[in-house]
Each structure stands twice: as structure tokens, then as C-alpha cells.
Amino acid sequence: MTVRIGWLYPDLMNIYGDRGNIMTLVQRCKWRGIPVEVDELAPGDPVVEGRVDIFFMGGGQDREQEIVYRDLLEVKGAALKREIDLGAAALVICGGYQLFGKYYRPFEGEELAGIEVFDAYTVAGKKRCIGNVVATSALGGPSGTIVGFENHSGKTYLGDGCTPLGMVTVGFGNNAEDRTEGAIYRGAIGTYLHGSLLPKNPGVADFLIEKALARREEGVRLDPLDDALELKAHDSAVVRARKTH
Amino acid sequence: MRFATRTALLLGKSIGSASRAFKFGGGSTLPGRVARRLDPAFVSDLVKELPLGCALITGTNGKTTTSTLLASILDRAGMTPVHNRTGANLMAGIASALIREADAGGTLAGRLGLFEVDEAALPDAIAETSPRLVLVNNLFRDQLDRYGELDTLASKMKKAIVTLDPSRTVALNADDPLVASIGAGLEQKVMYYGIDDESYASDTMQHAADSKHCAACGGRLEYDYYLFGHLGRYKCPACGASRPDTDVAATSIEMLGMEGTRCTLRFPGGTADLSIPLPGLYNVYNILAAMTASLALGVEPEVVLGAVEDFTAAFGRVERVQAGNRDIMMILAKNPAGFNEVIRTLTFAPGKKTVMLALNDNIADGRDVSWIWDVDFEMFRGRLADVVCSGLRAWDMALRIKYAGVGEMSLATEPDLAKALDAGLIAAGRTGTLYVIPTYTAMLDLRKTMVDRGLVTPYWEDN
Numbered sequence: 001m002t003v004r005i006g007w008l009y010p011d012l013m014n015i016y017g018d019r020g021n022i023m024t025l026v027q028r029c030k031w032r033g034i035p036v037e038v039d040e041l042a043p044g045d046p047v048v049e050g051r052v053d054i055f056f057m058g059g060g061q062d063r064e065q066e067i068v069y070r071d072l073l074e075v076k077g078a079a080l081k082r083e084i085d086l087g088a089a090a091l092v093i094c095g096g097y098q099l100f101g102k103y104y105r106p107f108e109g110e111e112l113a114g115i116e117v118f119d120a121y122t123v124a125g126k127k128r129c130i131g132n133v134v135a136t137s138a139l140g141g142p143s144g145t146i147v148g149f150e151n152h153s154g155k156t157y158l159g160d161g162c163t164p165l166g167m168v169t170v171g172f173g174n175n176a177e178d179r180t181e182g183a184i185y186r187g188a189i190g191t192y193l194h195g196s197l198l199p200k201n202p203g204v205a206d207f208l209i210e211k212a213l214a215r216r217e218e219g220v221r222l223d224p225l226d227d228a229l230e231l232k233a234h235d236s237a238v239v240r241a242r243k244t245h
Numbered sequence: 246m247r248f249a250t251r252t253a254l255l256l257g258k259s260i261g262s263a264s265r266a267f268k269f270g271g272g273s274t275l276p277g278r279v280a281r282r283l284d285p286a287f288v289s290d291l292v293k294e295l296p297l298g299c300a301l302i303t304g305t306n307g308k309t310t311t312s313t314l315l316a317s318i319l320d321r322a323g324m325t326p327v328h329n330r331t332g333a334n335l336m337a338g339i340a341s342a343l344i345r346e347a348d349a350g351g352t353l354a355g356r357l358g359l360f361e362v363d364e365a366a367l368p369d370a371i372a373e374t375s376p377r378l379v380l381v382n383n384l385f386r387d388q389l390d391r392y393g394e395l396d397t398l399a400s401k402m403k404k405a406i407v408t409l410d411p412s413r414t415v416a417l418n419a420d421d422p423l424v425a426s427i428g429a430g431l432e433q434k435v436m437y438y439g440i441d442d443e444s445y446a447s448d449t450m451q452h453a454a455d456s457k458h459c460a461a462c463g464g465r466l467e468y469d470y471y472l473f474g475h476l477g478r479y480k481c482p483a484c485g486a487s488r489p490d491t492d493v494a495a496t497s498i499e500m501l502g503m504e505g506t507r508c509t510l511r512f513p514g515g516t517a518d519l520s521i522p523l524p525g526l527y528n529v530y531n532i533l534a535a536m537t538a539s540l541a542l543g544v545e546p547e548v549v550l551g552a553v554e555d556f557t558a559a560f561g562r563v564e565r566v567q568a569g570n571r572d573i574m575m576i577l578a579k580n581p582a583g584f585n586e587v588i589r590t591l592t593f594a595p596g597k598k599t600v601m602l603a604l605n606d607n608i609a610d611g612r613d614v615s616w617i618w619d620v621d622f623e624m625f626r627g628r629l630a631d632v633v634c635s636g637l638r639a640w641d642m643a644l645r646i647k648y649a650g651v652g653e654m655s656l657a658t659e660p661d662l663a664k665a666l667d668a669g670l671i672a673a674g675r676t677g678t679l680y681v682i683p684t685y686t687a688m689l690d691l692r693k694t695m696v697d698r699g700l701v702t703p704y705w706e707d708n
Contacts, residue, residue, distance in 0.1 A: 023618070151613065229643055
């Protein structure tokens, strides 16, 4: 049973160390003896039914996001939504997260339609939300928290069709208003915590791997790993986040 | 695109994805090797998709620095390069770079092919890419065991270069007699670069003579002075050959120790003062090489100079401190490009290294440490005797090293910089060298620790 990761637009959406998330998913499968493969999905590449277990999309710069936006609308969007409804897992970050919502409303011009995986919408914000983030989350492992770094100006608001990934205790989160951070819909996670989210938050990584395996076989439980270093890095980042805000 | 090329491309892409996913290595060469085997015309067909053609950079030393700098100049000039940046510089590496940068339909993500090429692979690379520019930076003896005699190597290079269309350009280091000899009698446009300043010259060679005979007639060369190895100002009394005049040159060189090197650049149409925070004359050559290449490719001098300043600012400096019988080499690394260059430099020399990595996240370092996941710590695999992770984000760094799978050595984590320095020095052994790679504020703190301990006043490494 091979876990197949579908890395969406690796050449376009790869700022801020996003590949750390792929490394983490791959290693945590390999350490458990689970075969794992990565498909790179570029603009124009189709999403084949039932092939990919975990989709991943990182953040990008405006010019790149424009290309991605068009490809999602014309090529991949409907298929991605279908796959997630059929049980595929996904992690989408920053720009990816926004495009997985219902729409993005810029200051001027027309709304950009999203692919509606998340019942959420984003409006352009004036203030940039930058800094360390700590949020309480059910996927937060022993400490019940996730930790990371955010850098976005869009403000995202969730509807009833999805739940927040966590509630911020340090930082801004989805919109700097309601303390929510990120979104979960079935096996899909959207978040503003960019770059290396998964290494220091192994609970989130394992959630995605578990969802991937559950797609193939019921009742699979993941073998525990030695996460001492991961948790130490997590805890010290939480301390540092509190100090730097 | 031909069917065979497309098939080879798709196969190469899937091999590339698999090898990256599994980290089984070979990702920078295997896709290209397979694609070329499937379709021998793979490279020559795919480079036709590049609207601005190809440039090849070769030479024993400085290929990577030169082509990395050239890539950032071209980026700034809007001539986005497809670049074999991993240093995989045989044909398979070039083919792999093309595969990585091509989409499934064969459209490339860049406009100009910029390939660092192993000296021995240059003839094949010329045949397969029909480059508009070939640059040869230097030919040193280091490669003798691999390539046979330097003269043979140079004449093979020249034989390949003369087959190029006369409209193409060849850029050569005038100070290297063997390299300069490649330009003699060429139909193609030749541009020479070099150092027009003898203030740091000596009258003896720094190490064994690599090129003491005239490539044209075999006569013994006479040197006015040597600058770096066998590079210098020379002439052949027998046939009259001599160092060519330069189109691009560094003059008024001032080695500033801590500040790096200052010089004046002279190029067609102007001069500019440049401060280079990199040690050694060899880095002056690398900058001259990149500058000559970009001018040959049609980049405006202002664009080149701006990019050179920004690029050199991204590089660290090397500081060397003696602690008893041990040496501490401290090399600043503050971004993925600089860090990769430091790692590449460290792992280039033989032997396993003891390394201390110090990651801070103060404002001056950048609060966000995500960038360490863009550094190729995987290059350290099998090259480390010991590693100590330190700084305010010591545990983030330790986790990155765990995921890099460098294995086998012991991994110590000590956020306190002074304590970590002690641990590193002990690990380095009685007479060993500890390589310290800090971010900016970690470097400042470490320097203070060393001064407090009354270690020998730091001096700045010069070569």
C-alpha cells in the first residue's frame, strides 16, 4: 500500500521552505516502512481519479499564483474537490489555502473564484500579518498546540461547512479578528502557517498520513515514532513565539 | 518536439519525482542519464525551446560560483536561466536540469540555458547545445588524474570551439596562458578578462607549475609576475605569444582583510568601483568571469553591477580564530544560497568535518526560520564527523539535520552559544578544526565570546 503525495505546482508555489512539508510526509512514511511516492503536478497536468492520497500546495508570489489560479479553474479544481470528497487528504498553505476557498476579493477588480473545498472566503487586507503563531488544536499532539510562522495580508473568514484548524493564542490567524487559524474539511487542511509547518507539528503530519491510509484500508493505526526532537523543537518554538510577540 | 524527445522527457520527469520523493540520490543526474539513453538527441532537441540559446561555463575552479552569480545577473536582466544549479555538470546533469525546468509539453521555465560544464564534458556539451557563449575560467592541475594532460584537455576544448558558428562568443581568462591560447586564431568573437594589477603579485608560482610552456610552440614561458597559481602576466620568448589585452579587467585591487577585496572594474564603455566581501583573488576572477559572460550575452553594465553587489552581499565572510592548538573557521551564512555555497565549499575538501550550526531568529537574522528547509543540508551526508546545533533556534536546526539524513555522526544540541562552542571544540579533537556556520547575530555573539576569552585577535582568511 503506497502513499502517493501530489505536490501541486512545485516550481511555482515553493516560497518559504515549503518543501520541508514534503520531506516530513515522505520521511514519516519511510520511517514506518510505508512506501511513499511523490507526483509533481504542474500546470496542465490532470488530477487522475483515485491516484493521489495527499495533495500539497505551498505559497507563491503573485505572478505565480495567477498561473495557478487559471490552472485550478480550467484543469484541476473540480477534480481536486472530487478527490477530497472521496477521502483524499490535503495540506494547502497561504495562497493555496485562499484558492481552496470560495473566492478571494481584491481591493479592486473582480472576485477570483476559488475551488470551494473550504466553506471560506478571503478579502484583501491592508495590514500584513507577520510573525510567529501558536494555536491550540486537536492535532497539536501532547501539548495540544501547533506552532509556525505566518506572513499574509488576506483575511479569511470561515463558514459552517468547515472547522478551524486551531485557535490562536499568539499571532493573528485567519483574519486577526476571530482568533481562528486555518480550516479543516474532511482530510483537507488549509493554513496560513507557511514553510516548515509539518516538521515541528508531527500530529498534523500524521493526521494527513492517517487519512491517506484510511482511504485504502479501514482501521489502520500509525506506528508511533520517536518524536523527542520534533517535540523539543515544537516546545522551544512556542517559548520563542511568546517572547517575540 | 519529436516523439522520442517527449517520451524521454516524460520518463525523465517521473524518475526525477521518484528520486526526490525517496531521497535515493541521483535526482540531479539520473533523469537526464535515462532520457539521453532513450533519445541521444534529447538535449539538442530540447535546447531549441530556449529562445535565448545556451551559455556554457567551464574551468577547474569557480564554475559554480561563476555560474550562480551569472544566473542571478541573468535573472535580474529578465533573461531567466535554466541552470544546472546543483553542480551536476556532466551531460546527464545538464539533461536533468532541462527535464526539471520543462513542463510535460516541453516548454521550459527559462529563456536561456546556463550550464556549468565539467572541463572534460565541454566538447559534448558544445556539440549538443550549440552555445552562443563558451567561457573558460582557468585550467589547474587538480584534474590531471581524471583528464590526462592539461594541454590535451585544452586542445580538445579548442577543437570543439572552432566548430561553432563564427557569430558565437568565447570568453577566456587572459591570465591563464593555457586558457588564453584557446583564443588564438579563432573565427569566433573572443573576449578576454583578467586582473590588470600587479600589486598583489609575486615573482614565484604559488604551487607546482601547471602551465609553464607555451601552448603554441612549446617554448618555456617567461612571467613578469604571478597572481594566483600559474595565473599572471607571461610571454613566450620563442614565438612571441603573450598575455592578450583584456576587454574586462580588475584594476586597483585592495585586499582589505575583514572587508574582503576592493577593486575597480574596467569594461567596454566604463569603469566602476566594486567592494567584494569575499576573500581571495580567485573570487575576483569569478566575478570578472560572470561579468564578461553577461556582457557577452547582452546584459547592460548597470544591471550587471547591481546584481554583482547584491549577490556578493549574500555571501558570507570567512573568519579564522586560533583556540590553543585548534582552529575555528567561522563562516557567516544568512540565506539558502549563501548557506549552500558554504556547505559546498566545506564538503569540497576531503575529510569529515566537525561543524557547529548556530541559528538565531533575531530581527537582523529574520524572525522566520523556515528558510533552513531550503538549504541543501543533504550535501553533508557522509561528510560530517560531528555536528553541534546552537542558537535561539537550535532545536529547529537539529530537526532539519535529522531530516537531512546525514546520519552516523552524533548530533548535539546546545542553545547556549558559548557552551556549544566548547562542545564543538572538544569534538574537533586536540588539533582539529571546528567549522562554525552562524547566522548574523549568532556570529556577533560568538565573536564577542571569543574576544572575552582572549583568543588570538581574529584575522581574516585571505585565500
